[in-house]
Amino acid sequence: MSRQDEGAVSRRTVIGAVGASAAASVLTTGSREAHAFSVLRSPEVTPTERTVPTFCELCFWNCGVLADVSKNRVLALRGHPDAPSSMGRLCGRGNAGAGFLRDQDRLKFPMVRVGERGEGKFKRVGWKTAYQTIARGFKKIKDEHGAKALALFYHGSGGPLMRKMLVAYGSPNYAAPSYAQCRGPRDVGYKLTIGRGPGSPEPLDFEKTQCIVLFGSHLGENAHNSQVQDFVRARARGAKLIVLDPRMSTVASRADVWLPVKTGSDTAIILAWMHLLITRDTYHHAFVENQCTGFEQLAEHVKPFTPAWAAEQAQVPVEDIVKAYDLMVKAMPAVVVHPGRHVTWYGEADTQRARAQAILSALLGAIWAPGGLYHPASAPSLKDFPSPDFPDLPESVDKAAKRFPFAVELTTNGIREATRTGVPYPIKGWFVHGSNLIQSLPNQKETFEAIRSLDMLVVTDIQPTEITDWADVVLPEDNYLERYDDLKTGGNLRPY
Incomplete structure (x- = not known):
C-alpha cells in the first residue's frame, strides 16, 4: 500500500487506523521458528493412565489430538505430532475441548416440546418415548407426502451416518450449511475451470511457495x-505476501502489498493481473500451451481491463496493483493463490471470482x-464394509426446481425455500443434526416461516442453541471425545 499524503483522511486510511490495532505478533515474519498456536500445558495433578489418539471436531479442520486420560476422564488435550492437520499443536478452542464434557449447559436427556414452538418449553422423556414420537411423526409425513418430504440438515462427522439414514428412509434432501453458506461458489468455480474443486483443507504448497495471495482470508x-x-x-x-481485504486484518498488517479494495471489486484486480500477464508476455507459456484451452479468447477478453481501470474500480493505487503483479511474476510458478473459505458473499459473482x-x-x-496448488495424493484405501440396499431416490x-445446475451438493436455502412455499414440492419434516440454522x-x-410450516422438527446437538427452542423433539448428542467415529484419513500433500 502506498503512503498517503500527510494529514489526508480517506476510506483506506480510516480502515488502516482501525484495523492496525488488531494485528497480532503470531504472524511476525522475522521469527526463525513458527510458534502459531503453541500453548503451554500445566502439569496435571492426576497422573495420566493412558493416551488416546483422536481428532478434534470443534471445527471442520479436524486436528489430530492426543487425549490424556485417567479413569475415563479426559485430563488434557494436545496436538498429535504425526497428524498433518495439527502437527503437534492445537488452537485455543482445541485445547479447551475437554471443557465440553463437563459443561453444565449440556443437553443430557431426550425432551419433547410441551409449549409453543420457539418458547423452549420441554419435558424430559425416555429414549423409547422420544424415538416413538419421532417415528410416528416421520411415518405420518411419509404416508401423507412421500419420503422426499423429510429433509436433513447436518454438520460434522455424524453427517455421513445421518445421510445414510435419510437415504434409507427414501429422501434425497440432505444438506450442510458449509456448502451453500461457505464454500459452494468456490467449489463450483474451480470445478468449472480446472475440473475439480479445491477440497478441504485446500491443497496449497506453503512449504515451497515464494508468494502468497489472499482474498479476504484472515489467517491468524x-x-x-x-x-x-x-x-x-x-x-x-521469505515468501512474499499480497492481501486483498477492505479491512486491515492481522494478516493484512504484515503484507508486502495490502490492497484495501472496495467491497466486491476483487475480480477487477484479478482481471488486471491477467491483462498484465498476457500483454507483457510474462505468463507461464509451457503450462498454458500444454494444459489450457481458450487462451486467445481470454486474451481478447482482458484487453480493456488495465491496471488503471482496476484501480478506479477497487479504489486502490495503480502502482500497488502493479507491485503485486511483479511479486507474483518473480515467484512464478511457486505462487499460492488462496481460493479462500466462507466465500459466499455476492451470489453469482462469487463463482466468477473463483473462476478468475x-x-x-x-x-x-x-x-x-x-x-502452488498441489495435486492431493490419494488417501489410504480402506476395506469395503457391508451396507444395505438403498431405494432409488x-x-x-x-x-x-431446476436451480443451481452446477452445484454438486444440495443447498440448505433450497430446502428452506421448498419448506416455505411448497415448490417444487412440500417439505414437512426437518431433522437437524449439529447445526444451528437460526x-x-x-x-x-x-427460516422462521419455514419452521412454522413444518409438521415435525427434530434437533440433536450437544448444547442448546436457538434452533433447539423450536424443536418438537430434542435428542442429546455425544461429544467427539465420548464416541467412536469413522476413521479420519486424507490425501493432502502426504497421505495419512
Whole structure:
C-alpha cells in the first residue's frame, strides 16, 4: 500500500487506523521458528493412565489430538505430532475441548416440546418415548407426502451416518450449511475451470511457495491450524505476501502489498493481473500451451481491463496493483493463490471470482506445481464394509426446481425455500443434526416461516442453541471425545 499524503483522511486510511490495532505478533515474519498456536500445558495433578489418539471436531479442520486420560476422564488435550492437520499443536478452542464434557449447559436427556414452538418449553422423556414420537411423526409425513418430504440438515462427522439414514428412509434432501453458506461458489468455480474443486483443507504448497495471495482470508484470526503454521513458516523464510481485504486484518498488517479494495471489486484486480500477464508476455507459456484451452479468447477478453481501470474500480493505487503483479511474476510458478473459505458473499459473482482465481493460477503455471496448488495424493484405501440396499431416490428440491445446475451438493436455502412455499414440492419434516440454522442461514425471517410450516422438527446437538427452542423433539448428542467415529484419513500433500 502506498503512503498517503500527510494529514489526508480517506476510506483506506480510516480502515488502516482501525484495523492496525488488531494485528497480532503470531504472524511476525522475522521469527526463525513458527510458534502459531503453541500453548503451554500445566502439569496435571492426576497422573495420566493412558493416551488416546483422536481428532478434534470443534471445527471442520479436524486436528489430530492426543487425549490424556485417567479413569475415563479426559485430563488434557494436545496436538498429535504425526497428524498433518495439527502437527503437534492445537488452537485455543482445541485445547479447551475437554471443557465440553463437563459443561453444565449440556443437553443430557431426550425432551419433547410441551409449549409453543420457539418458547423452549420441554419435558424430559425416555429414549423409547422420544424415538416413538419421532417415528410416528416421520411415518405420518411419509404416508401423507412421500419420503422426499423429510429433509436433513447436518454438520460434522455424524453427517455421513445421518445421510445414510435419510437415504434409507427414501429422501434425497440432505444438506450442510458449509456448502451453500461457505464454500459452494468456490467449489463450483474451480470445478468449472480446472475440473475439480479445491477440497478441504485446500491443497496449497506453503512449504515451497515464494508468494502468497489472499482474498479476504484472515489467517491468524481463524483456527485453520496447520495452514496457519505453514503460512507462518513460509513468511519466516521469505515468501512474499499480497492481501486483498477492505479491512486491515492481522494478516493484512504484515503484507508486502495490502490492497484495501472496495467491497466486491476483487475480480477487477484479478482481471488486471491477467491483462498484465498476457500483454507483457510474462505468463507461464509451457503450462498454458500444454494444459489450457481458450487462451486467445481470454486474451481478447482482458484487453480493456488495465491496471488503471482496476484501480478506479477497487479504489486502490495503480502502482500497488502493479507491485503485486511483479511479486507474483518473480515467484512464478511457486505462487499460492488462496481460493479462500466462507466465500459466499455476492451470489453469482462469487463463482466468477473463483473462476478468475483459478485462471490466474493457470497463467502463473501454479496448478499442480511445487509452491502452488498441489495435486492431493490419494488417501489410504480402506476395506469395503457391508451396507444395505438403498431405494432409488426421487429428484431433490434443487433439481426438481431446476436451480443451481452446477452445484454438486444440495443447498440448505433450497430446502428452506421448498419448506416455505411448497415448490417444487412440500417439505414437512426437518431433522437437524449439529447445526444451528437460526444463525447459520441468512434471512432469519424466512427460516422462521419455514419452521412454522413444518409438521415435525427434530434437533440433536450437544448444547442448546436457538434452533433447539423450536424443536418438537430434542435428542442429546455425544461429544467427539465420548464416541467412536469413522476413521479420519486424507490425501493432502502426504497421505495419512
